[in-house]
Amino acid sequence: MKTTKIALLTSLLTIALFFSNSKVNAQAKTASASIKGEVKSELILTPTDVDKLPKTSISQKDRTDQEHTYSGVELGLVLKNAGVTLAEELKGENLTKYLLVEASDGYQVIFSLAEIDPAFTSRKIILANRKDDKLLAADEGPFRIIIEGEKRKPRNARQVISLTVKFAN
Template sequence: MKKHLIIACLALLSFTAIPFITQAQTIKVSGEVTTPLTIDAAYLQKLAPTTVTRKDRDGKDHTYTGVILAEILKNAGVTLGPELKGENLTKYLQVEASDGYQVIFALAELDKSFTDRTIILADKVDGQPLAPGDGPYRIIVQDEKKPARCIKQVTAMQVHFVK
């Protein structure tokens, strides 16, 4: 009897642990880029970390650490800086989460020549890795009134022209 109970508990544990094990550990950057990227923890460690403090749904301020999103896009060859003008201003970044949730950013929202707002791809909150339900990667938008574009469990980023 004990053997059957142990097997049942192990089976239940394996089903509840699977979402955390299969959670995406990489992010694909594609679309209107010159160098498609696959981002993982090792890639992010090579870039300069940035911190952003924002109030979360719990009403408390939290400090998120990650990489400025525009730096990642620049490494992928996305049109930013002086080239972000004319037709290129119709480009946008589509970010997708593991559950299919998607958000959009105009490239001008990410470019320091257009805005002082900081938008990062975070992998830590308050000095700790993001919780499994939030990470391993999350977009954090500084000073945005609603957290709807602070997308959790990011799996893909695609740059497109508006059609």
């Protein structure tokens, strides 16, 4: 009788772990970021989608002075794919547009579109989905903003889930 109860409990625990792991895997597969607002077409990007786009890498030291290589897609290309006003169209009132980056923990960062547009700057800003050739861990991903040459790192937002283009009032 006791052996049967142990076997039953073991089976139930195995089933519970299976469904728990399935849920975690499903969440990892559905990790995404939306691109919305003043865009021609709203997009939902997954890490797999970013892997299909032209790659850019930036090496950066972390808080412990350890160097890491982040790779992803240039943020300007992501915005261009959504139909955001860039390049020759980025003038006049369009220069009052900005990008609001939002993270899953509520953290927010703002960039002017000119900061991101390769027609205005040679500094790279990427939407990274990989760190040292591995998908970002849950505490950093699904995406992270990485800025080349930034002296301070607070705008390197992690756990990015939303990119919204807006007009300043």
